Amino acid sequence: MAQPVRLGVIGFGNVGKAFARMLLARQTELKSLGLRFVITGIFTARHGHVIDRKGIDLQRALAAGNLWEIRRRGSAIAGLEFVRTCPADILVEVSSLNPFNGEPALGYVKEALARSLSVVTANKGPIAYAYPRLVELAARHHCRILFESTVLDGCPLFSLVRETLPTTHIIGFRGILNSTSNLVLQKIEEGMSMKRAIAYAQEIGIAETNASYDLDGYDAQLKTSILVQVLLGERLTPSQITRGGIGHLSESEIRAAARRGRHYHLVSTARRKSGGVDASVEVHLLPRTDRLSLISGTSNGIILETDTLQTLTISEENPGPDQTAYGVLADCIRLSGSLPKARSKE
Numbered sequence: 001m002a003q004p005v006r007l008g009v010i011g012f013g014n015v016g017k018a019f020a021r022m023l024l025a026r027q028t029e030l031k032s033l034g035l036r037f038v039i040t041g042i043f044t045a046r047h048g049h050v051i052d053r054k055g056i057d058l059q060r061a062l063a064a065g066n067l068w069e070i071r072r073r074g075s076a077i078a079g080l081e082f083v084r085t086c087p088a089d090i091l092v093e094v095s096s097l098n099p100f101n102g103e104p105a106l107g108y109v110k111e112a113l114a115r116s117l118s119v120v121t122a123n124k125g126p127i128a129y130a131y132p133r134l135v136e137l138a139a140r141h142h143c144r145i146l147f148e149s150t151v152l153d154g155c156p157l158f159s160l161v162r163e164t165l166p167t168t169h170i171i172g173f174r175g176i177l178n179s180t181s182n183l184v185l186q187k188i189e190e191g192m193s194m195k196r197a198i199a200y201a202q203e204i205g206i207a208e209t210n211a212s213y214d215l216d217g218y219d220a221q222l223k224t225s226i227l228v229q230v231l232l233g234e235r236l237t238p239s240q241i242t243r244g245g246i247g248h249l250s251e252s253e254i255r256a257a258a259r260r261g262r263h264y265h266l267v268s269t270a271r272r273k274s275g276g277v278d279a280s281v282e283v284h285l286l287p288r289t290d291r292l293s294l295i296s297g298t299s300n301g302i303i304l305e306t307d308t309l310q311t312l313t314i315s316e317e318n319p320g321p322d323q324t325a326y327g328v329l330a331d332c333i334r335l336s337g338s339l340p341k342a343r344s345k346e
């Protein structure tokens, strides 16, 4: 039997639970890759934590209301202590977004890398605020950090550019990156109130823990910052990116525009200029002829401008937590090939 890859998970909400369900559902496929993932610890903010070096019973964890229901002993610990004590090879960080400085997730990620644990995260905060530092920290401690699900949910964007576009320069991009805003706009066009549309986005698990981070453009601003840093290689922090949101639009103006065949979208844009990059997140009224206007509901997508393939459009139809969880799983699989170095340190 394959040696297990041990995962410590921070955050057991929509994405954390979808990830646990996916591990259960994909055991045969993982086995055929010679892989066996075992979750040895789960930490949450208000629903307790559990550590079990033999592997947590995920069915029980998913069924439990709180994690302390399945914990045999031990008292409450802080997140950093969890990272220090959980016996793991990879830290899976899927806790809530803090769009202002990425904490406390950034601290968890730094602590894990300093312990030579590789990290997989769907949390934009740490990457947007500290991408170069985290990559450098990982290199210093012979481990890696992957973050496919931070942008376009599980859609393989970073891995596609990294692994399939050698020598290509990304010159710029336009994209619809925030599913919640896109869905809310479409639901309002269909006659729903903004309040009800936001509640619907929360019900299906795609909204941030605090939905104003979606509607006011923070989520898209962080994603834009990540894309600029990773794909365009320019250090542009979130605050250097102009941020707009959909909150100021009235229901009547959204519906009136739709009747005229035009649709409001929250669009992220970045383009190289001499000496840097210009980037923004703004509400645009798009005509039907614009490819981005085809991206509706929870779908998201991006048009990359490259110096090899000209424009390349990537979109994902109606993603939710399952697709984000798939991106996390795919990153864990990618990392598992490079784990022995990290494991030999324990």
Ligand SMILES: NC(=O)c1ccc[n+]([C@@H]2O[C@H](COP(=O)([O-])OP(=O)(O)OC[C@H]3O[C@@H](n4cnc5c(N)ncnc54)[C@H](OP(=O)(O)O)[C@@H]3O)[C@@H](O)[C@H]2O)c1
Residues within 6 Å of the ligand: 010, 011, 012, 013, 014, 015, 016, 043, 044, 045, 046, 047, 048, 079, 094, 095, 096, 097, 104, 122, 123, 124, 149, 150, 153, 205, 206, 207, 208, 209, 320, 321, 324
């Ligand atoms: N939902 C999506 O479709 C999606 C898509 C792409 C990326 N993401 C990202 O994935 C992450 C998780 O999203 P989600 O939808 O799963 O959120 P969620 O359902 O609100 O769950 C968040 C989890 O994080 C835990 N948490 C909150 N604050 C914490 C802290 N300070 N320390 C440790 N744990 C903490 C929560 O604990 P409690 O259970 O005790 O509240 C909960 O278990 C977010 O960073 C989000 O931006 C989500």
